[in-house]
């Protein structure tokens with residue numbers, strides 16, 4: 001007997017590969033993720049589980065060391081990998097191996113209207129995150145552009161739910177193919193910075209489902225995002241980091257999200273709600289995310305000892321805890337415990353190339369009278385470059401998206417490098433905006449102090465401008481407080497620091513003036529009629545100067561299109577005319593009514609018959625021209641289970657290669673509920689050589705025709721008449737085809 005048993009043991013040992021006998025199920029790659037999650041869950045003690053649902057440092061939470069489950073490391077996000085910070089401080093740790101490549105801000109990415117570029121973005125930033133051993137990238141952000149005052153619009157993807165949806169999916173996929181989770185933020189209704197902790201958003205279900213949620217839904221259902229971040233604000237009286245409606249009912253219920261809900265830093269306020277209302281991981285408590293609460297006692301977190309005590313005293317059960325821990329274990333198996341994931345890379349030439357390409361494709365040419373652009377060096381021998389943003393490093397500042405870069409090419413340096421000795425470049429400061437250059441201990445090292453008076457600065461700039469063949473003014477906003485920065489909204493639509501007066505003076509001094517506006521937001525342009533050329537250049541990251549010079553000089557033909565409307569006045573924005581925007585600070589919870597409902601961005605502009613935006617959504621010029629054929633569809637009447645195919649030909653009628661973004665809007669002509677005049681439901685970016693023509697086709701199905709019926713709580717495609725509108729922007733319609741849904 002004894003001998004037989006031993007023999008069997010020896011046989012087993014010989015047949016199974018070495019080590020396989022010891023492999024517990026949770027480490028066994030041949031088992032499904034769900035089996036492995038269950039196995040790991042049952043090995044954990046109560047205290048280990050509690051430890052996993054809250055932070056242990058500013059940006060990490062514990063795994064289970066005795067089981068080989070690694071800690072979870074979070075990083076901002078969304079434009080590059082944040083420098084390492086001290087264990088319990090926001091201050092950078094001062095490592096010398098944590099510089100990154102800064103990619104352009106997400107407004108720029110959205111302006112490319114190119115999902116392929118978005119995948120490149122996600123893949124590249126994901127590789128940097130992976131190489132830096134991060135588990136979760138805190139981004140991308142897809143909060144809808146509701147007001148141009150929102151200080152964080154630059155971190156988001158514009159005003160249209162369809163555009164943001166199409167752009168967020170490949171970003172998430174690109175990040176996650178590295179075995180790093182994307183954490184889509186800030187879920188939801190975080191559309192301003194003033195009162196970000198105290199605004200209780202009051203919004204109807206139609207606007208919620210049609211405008212504010214689709215990009216999150218696409219990220220979850222199509223992008224298969226592994227994490228999502230709750231937002232600071234409230235909805236239906238509950239903070240969104242523990243919000244029954246948004247997290248349990250919609251995200252985990254209706255959408256079937258199986259990933260983790262991570263709180264925004266300091267976004268948790270209540271243990272009982274945090275237990276029951278869908279939160280999985282608590283971070284940054286007792287901070288306001290940025291300036292307060294440098295140091296925390298992690299055991300006092302809402303989901304730490306207070307949670308443990310409730311369980312130990314029998315006040316609450318462990319059902320919710322197990323659900324949270326299952327999700328966290330799933331996260332580990334998808335990321336750090338996936339032994340097949342790639343190794344990542346950082347600071348690679350490919351990442352710089354990607355950053356440059358995204359920048360070049362996102363820059364938007366807003367005006368180009370008399371073909372001032374591209375700059376023709378056979379005629380232009382002296383160029384005046386004026387403005388602080390020609391010099392200022394823009395990767396430091398703006399809040400949690402601030403970075404420590406390996407290098408950043410300024411616009412002025414980019415131009416100098418590109419032009420070499422083919423023309424003389426003379427620089428004048430013109431105005432002094434924000435001379436500081438520090439964020440959490442990361443310093444730009446630039447000394448931008450200038451004590452000259454406004455008159456001295458203006459006189460110098462005007463003199464330099466009048467002596468040059470052409471003038472490039474580079475200004476805009478700058479990521480300091482109230483100038484596109486987290487925790488602050490802008491105070492108005494206008495440019496600060498006397499830039500409007502300066503631009504007007506420059507326009508008088510030289511008729512060949514190019515204004516480059518660097519911002520993540522629409523700005524007022526009272527001088528527009530006097531200025532022949534205007535470029536919208538976003539925060540372009542490490543390769544800013546190269547990307548900008550390439551467009552200014554015509555090496556790149558601009559193909560970016562605005563991802564949001566530039567209103568002529570703030571009063572022309574729905575949130576400011578019809579809805580509420582509470583810009584005064586409040587410590588108490590304040591209701592803010594989104595009375596404009598579904599009419600956000602161009603949906604509002606379209607409704608106001610007599611109000612023209614400064615520049616419409618979807619707008620952007622090229623150095624070439626395009627002609628559209630009459631669009632055609634393959635059937636005039638469709639049923640709800642059918643598709644209609646629309647085709648249109650686009651031809652490059654100019655002398656340069658260029659890219660056009662063909663836009664498809666749908667207009668519902670007969671509907672029981674109010675609908676926008678038209679809504680974006682398709683787009684395609686086509687590259688065309690001079691004289692080349694291509695056919696673009698769009699499939700239109702019932703999703704493109706549907707609205708959210710708030711009474712029935714479902715999407716409805718109502719039979720009746722529709723129009724398919726082919727356009728080059730929300731205000732430039734190229735062709736209309738009527739059709740009908742049976």
Ligand code: BGC
Nearest residue numbers: 076138264265288289290400
């Ligand atoms: C921001 C988040 C960010 C987090 C961590 C918060 O203040 O709202 O977007 O990811 O801080 O830095």
